[in-house]
Amino acid sequence: MTDAVIRRATLADVAGIVAMIADDQLGATRESLDDLTPYHRAFEAIDADPNQLLVVAERNGELIGTLQLTIIPGLSRKGSSRGLVEAVRVAESARGSGLGTALMEWSIEESRARGCSLVQLTSDKTRTDAHRFYTDRLGFTNSHEGFKLKL
Numbered sequence: 001m002t003d004a005v006i007r008r009a010t011l012a013d014v015a016g017i018v019a020m021i022a023d024d025q026l027g028a029t030r031e032s033l034d035d036l037t038p039y040h041r042a043f044e045a046i047d048a049d050p051n052q053l054l055v056v057a058e059r060n061g062e063l064i065g066t067l068q069l070t071i072i073p074g075l076s077r078k079g080s081s082r083g084l085v086e087a088v089r090v091a092e093s094a095r096g097s098g099l100g101t102a103l104m105e106w107s108i109e110e111s112r113a114r115g116c117s118l119v120q121l122t123s124d125k126t127r128t129d130a131h132r133f134y135t136d137r138l139g140f141t142n143s144h145e146g147f148k149l150k151l
Contacts, residue, residue, distance in 0.1 A: 004059045008054070011043055015033065018033055080117035
């Protein structure tokens with residue numbers, strides 16, 4: 001996907017990012033474009049934290065992908081950091097184009113450049129196509145069970 005530019009997100013990108021997050025079976029029940037105030041607050045917190053990278057992929061002025069990369073310092077693995085990838089989305093118009101691979105490869109290289117010893121992510125159990133993508137195409141291993149507690 002050489003015609004897409006991956007760049008740090010700006011406040012002006014928030015509505016487009018939320019639209020991509022809301023455009024699937026899971027996000028449709030959790031997200032709303034009716035009031036962007038909470039998303040703007042979240043963006044400001046993310047943007048102010050040097051260990052957070054919210055990025056978008058843009059082609060011809062259109063947002064077509066996004067992800068958030070968090071760098072987590074840690075004591076395990078001899079004090080190494082890890083990259084945590086969250087909220088990966090590719091706009092419907094760009095699905096199947098290789099953009100997901102480009103976004104993930106970007107996050108892997110950025111994690112490596114920041115001294116991380118591994119990259120990790122979670123994916124909802126219902127996203128079986130995404131699971132195959134992460135393991136078969138990108139070489140991730142399904143090594144752990146994830147747990148969440150809704151507050």
